[in-house]
Amino acid sequence: MPELPEVETVCQGLRDTILEKTIAKIKINRPNLRYPLDHQALSTFHNHKITAVTRRSKYIILHFDRHQDVILIHLGMSGRIHNYADTTVDKVKHTHVEFDFKDSTAIHFIDPRRFGFVHVIKSTNLNDYWHGKRLGIEPLNDELTATYLHQALQVKKISLKAALLDQSIIAGLGNIYVCEALHLSKLSPYKITNTVTLEQCDTLIHFIKIVLRKAIQAGGSTLRDHKKVNGDTGYFQFDFHVYNQESKLCRLCEVEKIIRVKQNGRSTFYCTACQLVS
DNA sequence: CGCTCCACCTGAACGC
DNA sequence: TGCGTTCAGGTGGAGC
Numbered sequence: 001m002p003e004l005p006e007v008e009t010v011c012q013g014l015r016d017t018i019l020e021k022t023i024a025k026i027k028i029n030r031p032n033l034r035y036p037l038d039h040q041a042l043s044t045f046h047n048h049k050i051t052a053v054t055r056r057s058k059y060i061i062l063h064f065d066r067h068q069d070v071i072l073i074h075l076g077m078s079g080r081i082h083n084y085a086d087t088t089v090d091k092v093k094h095t096h097v098e099f100d101f102k103d104s105t106a107i108h109f110i111d112p113r114r115f116g117f118v119h120v121i122k123s124t125n126l127n128d129y130w131h132g133k134r135l136g137i138e139p140l141n142d143e144l145t146a147t148y149l150h151q152a153l154q155v156k157k158i159s160l161k162a163a164l165l166d167q168s169i170i171a172g173l174g175n176i177y178v179c180e181a182l183h184l185s186k187l188s189p190y191k192i193t194n195t196v197t198l199e200q201c202d203t204l205i206h207f208i209k210i211v212l213r214k215a216i217q218a219g220g221s222t223l224r225d226h227k228k229v230n231g232d233t234g235y236f237q238f239d240f241h242v243y244n245q246e247s248k249l250c251r252l253c254e255v256e257k258i259i260r261v262k263q264n265g266r267s268t269f270y271c272t273a274c275q276l277v278s
Numbered sequence: 279c280g281c282t283c284c285a286c287c288t289g290a291a292c293g294c
Numbered sequence: 295t296g297c298g299t300t301c302a303g304g305t306g307g308a309g310c
Binding site: 034077078111157158224264265 | 281288289290
Binding site: 221 | 301302306
């Protein structure tokens with residue numbers, strides 16, 4: 001499911017529903033997702049209150065009152081979190097973790113493909129954790145400057161598409177928003193990183209921020225799995241210029257048709273007329 | 279070391 | 295209807 005806008009949408013939904021709620025019980029229905037679930041560590045959150053929900057890249061972080069650890073949730077490709085008005089509802093297929101609250105509401109972690117995971121980490125070790133994952137900077141942060149990106153791209157010789165998917169440069173972009181940002185920037189996904197100029201980096205950053213902000217406003221993109229925590233779909237998929245728009249007319253030049261190619265094993269959608277290598 | 283590929287899973291969509 | 299194939303929003307380890 002989820003790139004940064006989808007994860008941010010889920011975080012916002014969680015803030016609306018579970019802040020200040022106290023965990024009654026965390027139920028684990030499956031011993032492992034991508035990684036083994038730490039039953040013991042998760043049980044230490046019983047009777048603790050959620051004080052904040054934050055996001056780093058595509059990770060959701062639950063913070064608690066009087067607890068030195070945080071719960072990290074990654075949604076993988078197909079993960080979602082659903083809010084329930086009571087703890088006794090019938091759970092849907094692939095509900096792997098249930099967080100029951102003292103007020104008898106609940107949130108469930110659902111993930112058919114099980115590429116997602118739930119980790120317990122010491123708050124003080126969070127920075128080390130991000131460091132270990134080689135996470136780069138947040139795209140919506142002011143830290144993302146043309147100078148930073150230019151420097152990062154200059155030392156590499158890979159396609160611009162691959163570089164933007166590299167989480168150690170910018171953390172949070174995925175296949176959809178990289179395709180969209182490249183198109184708006186009129187840059188070829190095949191352009192080699194060390195040929196990207198400072199000005200082009202500036203343009204790229206401008207459109208990365210725009211496309212992410214718009215997508216967050218739209219509640220993310222629902223292709224199949226992504227849902228807000230209340231069950232609503234996002235609707236940014238209706239604003240796609242290139243992603244999943246194969247053979248449709250390019251919305252920039254209105255002449256050429258969007259094509260789909262394979263890059264590093266993943267689909268790239270782009271306009272051969274607008275998105276130049278030079 | 280830098281980079282590409284593939285596995286990890288389930289399920290939906292499509293072709294025959 | 296059913297079976298086989300391909301594809302999907304991410305990540306990280308193997309191998310070149």
